[in-house]
Structure formats: structure tokens, C-alpha cells
Amino acid sequence: MTDQTMLAQALHLRAKDLKKGEPIALPLVSSSMFHLPGDPNGYPGYGRVDNPTWEALEHLLSHLEDAPCVAFPSGMGAISAALFSTLKAGDRLLVPSDGYYVTRVLSQEFLAGLGVQVDERPTKDYDTLDVTKYKVVFLETPSNPGLDLCDIQGIAQRVRAAGGITIVDNTTMTPLGQRPLDLGADIVVASDTKAPSGHSDLLMGHVATRDAAVLERVRNWRKMSGGIPSPHAAWLLHRGLETLDVRLERMCRTAMSVAQRLKSHPMINALRYPGLEADPSYELATTQMSCFGFLLSLTLETEDLAEQFIAGCAFLRPTTSFGGVHSSAERRARWGDQVAPGFVRLSVGCEPEQALIADLLSSLDKLN
Numbered sequence: 001m002t003d004q005t006m007l008a009q010a011l012h013l014r015a016k017d018l019k020k021g022e023p024i025a026l027p028l029v030s031s032s033m034f035h036l037p038g039d040p041n042g043y044p045g046y047g048r049v050d051n052p053t054w055e056a057l058e059h060l061l062s063h064l065e066d067a068p069c070v071a072f073p074s075g076m077g078a079i080s081a082a083l084f085s086t087l088k089a090g091d092r093l094l095v096p097s098d099g100y101y102v103t104r105v106l107s108q109e110f111l112a113g114l115g116v117q118v119d120e121r122p123t124k125d126y127d128t129l130d131v132t133k134y135k136v137v138f139l140e141t142p143s144n145p146g147l148d149l150c151d152i153q154g155i156a157q158r159v160r161a162a163g164g165i166t167i168v169d170n171t172t173m174t175p176l177g178q179r180p181l182d183l184g185a186d187i188v189v190a191s192d193t194k195a196p197s198g199h200s201d202l203l204m205g206h207v208a209t210r211d212a213a214v215l216e217r218v219r220n221w222r223k224m225s226g227g228i229p230s231p232h233a234a235w236l237l238h239r240g241l242e243t244l245d246v247r248l249e250r251m252c253r254t255a256m257s258v259a260q261r262l263k264s265h266p267m268i269n270a271l272r273y274p275g276l277e278a279d280p281s282y283e284l285a286t287t288q289m290s291c292f293g294f295l296l297s298l299t300l301e302t303e304d305l306a307e308q309f310i311a312g313c314a315f316l317r318p319t320t321s322f323g324g325v326h327s328s329a330e331r332r333a334r335w336g337d338q339v340a341p342g343f344v345r346l347s348v349g350c351e352p353e354q355a356l357i358a359d360l361l362s363s364l365d366k367l368n
């Protein structure tokens with residue numbers, strides 16, 4: 001379990017700096033200019049570089065990550081910053097062939113063109129790969145959408161010994177479910193569009209690192225590329241983070257029950273959830289994750305059955321993306337992921353458990 005004192009402190013972070021009469025809730029500041037007569041040093045200067053709402057958000061993110069954080073306008077904004085801040089021409093980069101596909105496309109379309117050699121391998125092969133030839137090893141565990149795991153600590157150790165950098169995309173677990181920096185990774189990137197915001201009403205992301213030189217480059221990347229968060233999205237994410245612990249607890253507990261109830265249903269050919277003892281990822285999950293997450297995958301016989309199943313659930317939104325309070329699902333093959341046509345990624349939300357399970361079972365029972 002995540003440290004309770006740390007979680008309690010997260011809700012009171014602002015308190016120690018408050019002056020009498022100031023608001024308890026975080027104010028939203030969207031000013032591009034600041035009152036700045038005379039010597040500007042040490043004061044907010046300009047809205048592309050400084051914003052008090054970002055700073056409050058980064059304070060909270062840093063508390064949760066136990067590491068300095070830089071906020072970005074999306075998960076891809078954070079991933080781009082981490083990759084462009086660490087790679088140069090002639091370097092080799094390893095990315096997962098079964099991870100979030102835009103990371104691969106970005107690497108092949110932009111980094112390869114700048115002289116970075118990009119290799120793709122499946123997540124389940126990372127533990128046995130020779131990682132020593134890479135400047136940057138980028139990994140995602142559990143991988144999205146296949147839910148394979150790789151050993152963060154073992155990989156990070158081997159990469160570091162060879163002078164490389166390990167970047168972990170921690171989107172599927174959040175800092176409350178998995179702590180890659182404590183396991184030896186150099187950089188965490190995440191899409192806060194998902195569970196951290198939790199209400200499907202914004203896009204945001206962040207980079208966390210304890211490496212001061214990387215942190216400065218990532219911050220400069222944001223400042224100079226101009227890919228900055230909107231203060232309103234930062235403000236909404238700050239609000240979402242205050243309930244992440246409560247939502248995640250409900251989502252993970254329900255996901256476990258859903259996995260147990262659906263795993264032997266006759267209409268389901270295969271079901272993956274790292275929390276099931278029979279899952280190939282189970283053992284590693286118990287060592288490096290503090291919960292088993294809220295994502296499951298189900299494989300039905302055909303595309304048609306999968307679509308019918310999703311459409312037949314009242315408490316399941318047919319949508320891409322995941323991590324919201326409302327459960328959601330989609331067939332990943334529709335985006336070209338290397339999965340079976342009947343493969344469904346299911347994101348468990350905050351609906352009361354029995355109501356959700358009854359709904360999923362009723363839709364499965366109606367299939368023919």
C-alpha cells in the first residue's frame with residue numbers, strides 16, 4: 001500500500017504557505033503577464049515560462065512522485081520532452097512494439113529522421129534483451145493494451161551499468177500504483193489525461209526525474225518548444241489528483257472482482273489481468289506494483305461479438321482512452337494494434353461493483 005501519511009499530506013500541501021484570509025482551494029491564474037518593475041530575478045516573468053497554477057500542480061505531482069516534476073499539456077507532450085531532452089544523432093533508442101502506439105510513431109517519424117536509431121521489441125522480451133547498446137531504453141509496464149509486464153528494477157540496473165537512461169511510461173499505474181524511480185529508473189513519463197484527472201475532461205501529462213541535469217533540459221524544452229499546459233487544465237488536474245487515491249482504490253478492487261467473475265465465462269476466449277494468480281504477469285506484478293490496476297483485456301471470438309458485447313453494456317462507454325470514473329472499452333484492433341480482432345481493452349471505473357458486474361455479465365449472456 002502507498003504510504004498513508006504521504007497521501008494525507010497531499011491533501012494539505014498548500015496549507016503551510018497560506019496567509020490568513022487566503023482561499024483553501026487552489027486559485028486558477030491564467031495571466032500571461034506579471035507586475036514586474038525593476039530587477040526581474042526571482043519573480044514570475046512571462047506566461048510561457050511561469051504560472052502559479054502549474055507550480056501548485058507540480059508541487060502536488062512532485063509530492064506524489066517523490067521527485068521533481070514538470071507538467072505538460074498531454075502525455076505525448078511529456079514523452080516528447082523526455083525523448084528530445086535525452087537523445088541526439090547517433091544514439092540508439094529502444095521502444096516497445098506493443099506499447100502506446102504514438103510513442104513508436106513519434107520515434108520513427110521524427111527521431112529516426114534526426115539520426116536516432118530506433119528499435120522496437122515486445123515488452124515481454126525486455127527482460128532478456130541486450131539493453132547495453134541503447135542510450136535510452138523506453139518501457140511501458142503493464143503495456144497498453146496487452147498488459148504484459150517487464151522487470152523495471154532489473155532493466156534499469158543493466159541500462160545504468162552501461163551508461164544508458166531508462167524512461168518508464170507509468171500511465172497505466174500512476175505514482176500510487178507503481179514507483180519506477182524507486183526501482184532505479186531515471187525518468188517517469190505519464191499521461192495524466194487518464195486516471196490522475198479521472199473525469200475525462202482534460203489532457204495533461206508530466207515528467208518526473210531525480211536527475212537535476214535531465215530536469216533542467218526537460219524544463220527548457222517546455223519553455224523553448226512552447227508546448228505548455230493551459231492553466232485551466234492544470235487547475236482541473238490538481239483537483240482530480242486530490243481524489244486519485246479514493247478512485248484508484250475503488251477501480252482496482254472492482255477490476256479484480258470483474259476479472260474473477262468474467263474469466264471463465266464461455267463467451268470469453270482469453271482474459272488478462274495482472275492480479276489473477278494464473279496470469280503470466282502475476283508474480284512480477286506482486287513485486288513491483290502496489291495494486292494490480294484497473295485495466296483488463298478480454299478476447300472474444302470475433303470482431304462482431306466484441307462490438308456486440310461493448311454495445312450491450314449500459315455501464316460501459318464505447319471510447320478510446322481510459323482511467324475515467326465511467327467504465328469504458330474498445331476493440332484495439334480498430335486502431336491497428338497487433339491484437340486479435342475480438343480483443344477488448346476494458347477500463348474499470350467507479351460504478352458500484354455489483355451493478356457493473358451484473359451489467360457486463362448480462363451483455364455477455366445475450367451474445368450469440
Ligand SMILES: *Cc1c(COP(=O)(O)O)cnc(C)c1O
Pocket residue numbers: 074075076077100140144169171172190191192193203204205
Ligand atoms: C494515453 C497514453 C499516452 C498519451 O497520452 P496523451 O495524454 O493522450 O497525450 C501515453 N502513454 C500511454 C501508456 C497512454 O495510455
